[in-house]
Amino acid sequence: MADLPLELVRTLLAVVDEGTFDAAAAVLHVTPSAVSQRVKALEQRTGRVLLLRTKPVRLTPSGEAVERFGRQVARLERDAAAELGMAGAAGPTILPIAVNADSLATWFLPALAEAAAGREGLAFDLHREDEDHTAALLREGRVMAAVTSSPRAVQGCSVRPLGRMRYRAMATPAFAARWLGGGPLPEALPGAPAVVFDRKDGLQDTFLRSVAPDREPTSARHAMPSTEAYLEAVAYGLGWGMIPQLQAGTHPAAAGLVELAPRHPVDVPLYWQQWRLDSPALGDVATAVERAAAAALER
Known part of the structure; x- marks a missing residue:
């Protein structure tokens, strides 16, 4: 990518960030025609279509590679400028x-x-996403690092294991008595209402397969896309749910819950992936994340 003019790459980033050519033109203080010409010139340089001209624009896989390159260069430029004062x-x-x-x-x-205490002027822009999908943000160049469930390194990234996040199936005693007290758990659980985080949440299905491999879930599912709301929904008896072991013994909402199958926890391996950049700030964060994970997660 050494022959890609940075002005053209920065223009592509502006279009992606702003969503349209007109909005990018306003940010760059040029005309929309100039923005369009720069993007076309970049596509000619690469020999690939980089943007789908939708509203908002969407990157092609080739465009994602150029975006990732551009954001990494921008990060290195900022780090170098800071070190040089x-x-x-x-x-x-x-x-x-x-x-x-x-x-x-x-x-x-x-x-x-911990990382912020050791480095002045450090700020975080957190993107909350399911651990099975955080790697996509790395591939798109939207984030510099991610906690992910994938051990396969995203192109241009390093990966290191953090540990396993353990979940336990829990419900209120009243819910368990009403829905699960009439027979063996493998027979009763598939028909009992469940609480899920969102449509991407597969923990409940993983647990069901471990205790009732021959049964399909037939129950209602309540989607609660908030950690607090999820815990409270289980605590109010809306359904059974998969509660992080780290919260099961400490969070007030989990205090009255009972575990449905103590011998069947669900462990989700977590990994830290980050850009392969010699960035001191990113290195500090990685060290702190590994230390915190070692203290909290299962090995």
């Missing part, structure tokens, strides 16, 4: 990071606090 380098060092909701609600924030 150059004019215009003042301001916070912003690190965009993707993390799943349960990690964010339990062990992840202490890691960020």
